[in-house]
Amino acid sequence: MQKLQVPLRTCISCRRKAEKKHLVRVVACKDDVGAGEGLSGRGAYICRNLRCIAGALKGRRLAKALKGRIKNLGPDDFLRVIEEGGYRIDAKY
Numbered sequence: 001m002q003k004l005q006v007p008l009r010t011c012i013s014c015r016r017k018a019e020k021k022h023l024v025r026v027v028a029c030k031d032d033v034g035a036g037e038g039l040s041g042r043g044a045y046i047c048r049n050l051r052c053i054a055g056a057l058k059g060r061r062l063a064k065a066l067k068g069r070i071k072n073l074g075p076d077d078f079l080r081v082i083e084e085g086g087y088r089i090d091a092k093y
């Protein structure tokens with residue numbers, strides 16, 4: 001019997017691998033950043049917790065993952081983008 005393959009993605013912040021459904025997908029669209037599975041463009045994945053979301057902005061990890069096509073983004077702006085993408089963030093981390 002064939003094993004069911006679950007696609008794993010790596011969080012750009014903590015480098016842990018997880019199923020897509022446990023992660024936030026962020027996408028570069030022109031100079032801006034969007035969040036959501038349905039968006040097209042170069043995407044990156046981040047765990048759904050505040051630590052990883054804030055961590056993605058440090059050391060330009062997000063900019064590197066999205067090939068630098070983002071403007072300066074603060075943690076609050078980034079969180080708003082992610083929530084607008086329909087994600088619920090676990091604030092316990």
Ligand SMILES: [Zn+2]
Pocket residue numbers: 011012013014015016046047052
């Ligand atoms: Zn993470």
